[in-house]
Amino acid sequence: MLELAGVSRDFAGMQAVDHVDLAVAPGEVVCLLGPSGCGKTTTLRIAAGLEAADSGEVRIGGKVVDGGGAFVPPERRRVGLVFQDYALFPHLTVLDNVAFGLPAGLDRAEKARALLSRVNLADRATDHPHKLSGGEQQRVALARALAPSPLLMLLDEPFSGLNFRLRDRIGEESLSLLRAAGTATLMVTHDSDEAMRLADRIAVMRAGRIVQVGRPLDLYDRPVDLFVAEFFSEINKIETVVEGGVVDTGLGKLPASGLANGTSVIVAIRPEAIRPGGSEPAQVAAVHPMGAYALVKLKHPVRDIRYLLRVEHGAAPEFSAKVGARVGVSLDPRGCFVFASEGDASGHAAVTRRR
Amino acid sequence: MTSLADTGLQVAKRRARLDGWTVAALLVAALAMLPVAVVAASIFVPSGDAWSHLAGTVLVDYVVNTLWLVAGVAALTFIVGVSTAWLVTMCAFPGRRILEWALVLPLAMPAYAVAYTYAEVLDYSGSVQSWLRATFGWGRGDYWFPEVRSVPGAVLMLGLVLYPYVYMLARAAFLSQSVCLLEISRTLGSGPWHTFLRVGLPMARPAIVTGIVLALMETIGDYGVVQHFSVSTFSTGIFRTWYGLGNLTAATQLAALLLGVVFLLLAIERLGRGGAVYHHTTTRYRPLPAFVLRGARAWGAIAACVLPLLLGFLVPAGLLAAWAAQTAPRVVDDGFWRDALNSVTVAALAAVLAVAVALLLAFAARLRPGPVTTWATRLSTLGYAVPGAVVAVGVMIPFGWFDNAVDSWMRDHVGISTGLLLSGTLAAMLFCYVVRFLAISFNAVESGMSKITPNMDRAARALGAGPWAALRRIHAPLLRGSLLTAAVLVFVDTMKELPATLILRPFNFDTLAIRTYELASDERLADASTYALSIVLFGLLPVVLLSAAIARSRPGHS
Numbered sequence: 001m002l003e004l005a006g007v008s009r010d011f012a013g014m015q016a017v018d019h020v021d022l023a024v025a026p027g028e029v030v031c032l033l034g035p036s037g038c039g040k041t042t043t044l045r046i047a048a049g050l051e052a053a054d055s056g057e058v059r060i061g062g063k064v065v066d067g068g069g070a071f072v073p074p075e076r077r078r079v080g081l082v083f084q085d086y087a088l089f090p091h092l093t094v095l096d097n098v099a100f101g102l103p104a105g106l107d108r109a110e111k112a113r114a115l116l117s118r119v120n121l122a123d124r125a126t127d128h129p130h131k132l133s134g135g136e137q138q139r140v141a142l143a144r145a146l147a148p149s150p151l152l153m154l155l156d157e158p159f160s161g162l163n164f165r166l167r168d169r170i171g172e173e174s175l176s177l178l179r180a181a182g183t184a185t186l187m188v189t190h191d192s193d194e195a196m197r198l199a200d201r202i203a204v205m206r207a208g209r210i211v212q213v214g215r216p217l218d219l220y221d222r223p224v225d226l227f228v229a230e231f232f233s234e235i236n237k238i239e240t241v242v243e244g245g246v247v248d249t250g251l252g253k254l255p256a257s258g259l260a261n262g263t264s265v266i267v268a269i270r271p272e273a274i275r276p277g278g279s280e281p282a283q284v285a286a287v288h289p290m291g292a293y294a295l296v297k298l299k300h301p302v303r304d305i306r307y308l309l310r311v312e313h314g315a316a317p318e319f320s321a322k323v324g325a326r327v328g329v330s331l332d333p334r335g336c337f338v339f340a341s342e343g344d345a346s347g348h349a350a351v352t353r354r355r
Numbered sequence: 356m357t358s359l360a361d362t363g364l365q366v367a368k369r370r371a372r373l374d375g376w377t378v379a380a381l382l383v384a385a386l387a388m389l390p391v392a393v394v395a396a397s398i399f400v401p402s403g404d405a406w407s408h409l410a411g412t413v414l415v416d417y418v419v420n421t422l423w424l425v426a427g428v429a430a431l432t433f434i435v436g437v438s439t440a441w442l443v444t445m446c447a448f449p450g451r452r453i454l455e456w457a458l459v460l461p462l463a464m465p466a467y468a469v470a471y472t473y474a475e476v477l478d479y480s481g482s483v484q485s486w487l488r489a490t491f492g493w494g495r496g497d498y499w500f501p502e503v504r505s506v507p508g509a510v511l512m513l514g515l516v517l518y519p520y521v522y523m524l525a526r527a528a529f530l531s532q533s534v535c536l537l538e539i540s541r542t543l544g545s546g547p548w549h550t551f552l553r554v555g556l557p558m559a560r561p562a563i564v565t566g567i568v569l570a571l572m573e574t575i576g577d578y579g580v581v582q583h584f585s586v587s588t589f590s591t592g593i594f595r596t597w598y599g600l601g602n603l604t605a606a607t608q609l610a611a612l613l614l615g616v617v618f619l620l621l622a623i624e625r626l627g628r629g630g631a632v633y634h635h636t637t638t639r640y641r642p643l644p645a646f647v648l649r650g651a652r653a654w655g656a657i658a659a660c661v662l663p664l665l666l667g668f669l670v671p672a673g674l675l676a677a678w679a680a681q682t683a684p685r686v687v688d689d690g691f692w693r694d695a696l697n698s699v700t701v702a703a704l705a706a707v708l709a710v711a712v713a714l715l716l717a718f719a720a721r722l723r724p725g726p727v728t729t730w731a732t733r734l735s736t737l738g739y740a741v742p743g744a745v746v747a748v749g750v751m752i753p754f755g756w757f758d759n760a761v762d763s764w765m766r767d768h769v770g771i772s773t774g775l776l777l778s779g780t781l782a783a784m785l786f787c788y789v790v791r792f793l794a795i796s797f798n799a800v801e802s803g804m805s806k807i808t809p810n811m812d813r814a815a816r817a818l819g820a821g822p823w824a825a826l827r828r829i830h831a832p833l834l835r836g837s838l839l840t841a842a843v844l845v846f847v848d849t850m851k852e853l854p855a856t857l858i859l860r861p862f863n864f865d866t867l868a869i870r871t872y873e874l875a876s877d878e879r880l881a882d883a884s885t886y887a888l889s890i891v892l893f894g895l896l897p898v899v900l901l902s903a904a905i906a907r908s909r910p911g912h913s
Contacts, residue, residue, distance in 0.1 A: 050541070074542045075544045075545055075546050080542065081538065083535045087535035090558065091557045091558050100540070100543050101544050145539075145542075145543075147543075154542075
């Protein structure tokens with residue numbers, strides 16, 4: 001439904017969006033995930049027609065709306081937009097807000113009312129927006145955006161204004177509504193948990209480029225670089241060098257497939273990939289009980305390496321018994337990734353692929 | 356815990372007590388209301404047949420002309436003010452940066468100065484018509500030319516210098532609107548023009564209504580323009596009835612009717628705002644979108660913004676300057692400097708007084724919050740809505756009573772005549788100015804005060820600063836800018852004020868405004884130009900301040 005092809009945009013010499021390719025199918029929810037300033041909101045605004053692309057092409061419903069000299073203004077793109085702060089019109093009632101995008105006609109109020117019922121707000125129709133709670137405002141904003149039956153729904157951090165308990169529920173309700181309507185949805189967020197939970201596919205952005213696109217678990221299990229790996233969980237980073245086709249993590253050796261001997265690498269190990277019990281020796285350095293689990297810091301008995309892992313509450317009592325205790329662990333290779341470091345002294349290895 | 360609750364209780368108890376601050380606020384309110392009350396009460400005084408004479412003859416003219424003026428100025432200021440504000444705020448075109456602040460310039464022009472200038476140029480004997488006759492060989496009656504000394508002419512003059520009120524408030528409102536709202540409207544199928552009509556304009560409505568009402572207050576209070584154009588309104592009626600017919604009571608009753616119009620306008624403003632100071636549903640701002648205008652559209656936008664600036668400021672100021680350049684050597688003599696000194700002295704005194712009283716009110720409202728001080732401040736600042744001539748009449752009458760009473764008592768008991776103590780002195784003038792301009796200084800002081808949160812006071816106190824130290828180290832530095840703004844605004848408004856000054860000035864006491872008026876009345880416009888231009892130059896001061904304030908008013912907007 002939405003296709004971005006080689007879309008670029010720069011602001012005063014800064015490349016905000018750099019050759020972005022992305023497609024969203026009808027009924028699909030794609031999350032643009034990245035840190036602030038990575039260009040995800042600009043990408044969304046280009047899709048909406050609130051910004052023009054410098055180069056590349058934007059197609060909605062197969063029709064070119066931006067590129068090759070054409071530019072369709074936002075009001076004729078059939079897109080819905082929901083902002084983080086909802087941006088409800090303060091001078092209009094809830095009903096009039098929802099009816100805003102509907103063509104004038106006898107059934108206009110009817111349609112708006114029907115939409116309000118779908119978000120369970122029929123009884124607030126005559127209120128002004130400031131009387132509504134955050135969650136209610138969010139639902140009005142969604143109903144308003146849905147009213148003109150958009151082909152594409154664009155959500156800019158739509159749930160981050162809500163408190164975290166409400167966020168889960170409203171997020172799921174909203175997206176199931178959109179999936180049911182068959183609307184293609186592009187959602188911008190900086191919250192990896194939210195993206196993981198809500199998206200069909202996630203596109204991770206960094207410095208204007210899409211680093212990796214895929215289903216949530218594919219990204220989690222097969223990150224293309226340290227940046228993506230780090231985005232979804234805390235991570236252990238071990239700098240080392242490939243020797244004899246393997247890398248030594250201090251907790252066992254891992255194959256360094258495709259990397260020549262002598263290459264400087266960063267091994268990224270997810271905390272849950274370090275399992276209590278096993279033959280690799282380590283020493284408890286610190287324990288932080290979190291309730292359901294404890295965050296345990298280990299140190300290598302000889303080398304200066306520290307590891308973070310999670311231990312289920314009550315699962316391995318020797319890990320939380322006392323600092324300095326000697327324990328044994330094993331490594332699950334599925335949560336370990338080896339990336340060649342690009343001479344980046346900060347350890348922020350970036351194995352980015354130019355697209 | 357208990358100690359905290361106790362303190363709260365003490366504060367509540369203290370509020371209810373009548374103390375120095377509350378009494379002071381009430382006293383200010385009573386004094387400020389005095390002229391209005393006197394005028395309003397006059398409708399109960401029988402005035403003999405002068406009133407029935409008025410009602411039978413000119414009163415209809417007064418009402419009809421005043422209504423036309425109000426309707427015309429409202430329409431003109433709305434169209435010019437809102438369209439220019441929207442263009443410079445939301446569109447990008449060459450010259451926008453300059454126009455942004457230049458559009459406020461006509462505010463520096465007293466309406467009467469613009470009227471004198473245009474009347475001089477556009478009259479039958481003026482240079483434009485003379486040139487037409489000379490060029491085309493026309494004689495009297497051979498051609499049609501719009502009569503500038505007419506109701507439409509007066510509407511145009513007043514509209515040209517008063518539209519900045521609407522412009523400034525509308526622009527501030529547009530600037531404070533979140534762009535997100537406009538963008539949402541776009542994605543919901545409204546083009547730029549519909550977005551303006553359905554979102555931008557309705558959200559700015561309260562500000563626009565307030566701006567128009569401010570312009571209308573000035574319109575109904577105007578004396579210089581309508582007098583020069585021989586348009587009979589309430590203002591000219593008050594003067595004519597008093598000075599022409601010598602009937603102070605009937606003049607006061609006319610003033611009372613005018614007061615009725617004012618309260619009608621205030622009611623309209625309340626209604627127009629609909630009680631809605633729109634709660635911003637969003638707090639996110641990004642740089643304004645700037646619909647980029649090119650080609651014909653850009654030229655159209657430039658023309659729409661330059662025209663009011665040209666007609667409201669550049670042309671009249673240019674003409675005044677040209678005439679002044681010729682006549683100044685002759686006009687600027689000891690008399691001129693004396694008048695200028697009078698103007699500056701009176702305006703400075705009024706400014707200091709108005710700011711001091713405003714500070715008193717603002718502190719009373721802050722230290723003793725509650726219905727009493729709220730109402731006291733509200734009543735005290737009502738004078739801005741009351742035309743200068745009305746306030747002047749309302750000052751004249753009680754001050755006259757007072758002087759007569761003192762005088763007769765002194766003659767009876769002491770055997771000396773005290774003569775005029777208050778009326779016909781600077782005291783009456785200053786009192787009138789403070790009543791009229793207190794709202795201006797109060798608003799400026801209060802907006803400065805509102806930036807000092809109560810927690811800053813508390814933090815200062817917790818850090819060991821006593822109340823006076825807090826005043827000196829926290830309030831004074833933070834308020835300095837606001838106080839200066841307040842003083843400058845009152846200073847310039849006093850300088851421009853004509854009708855009240857005409858009524859209340861001591862015998863043989865001339866100011867720049869009075870001399871401008873007198874010379875223009877004698878059709879000696881070339882001589883008046885230097886005086887008028889001096890007022891304009893002083894008038895530029897607050898315009899600079901205001902422009903800077905608007906530019907700063909948007910978060911994250913440089």
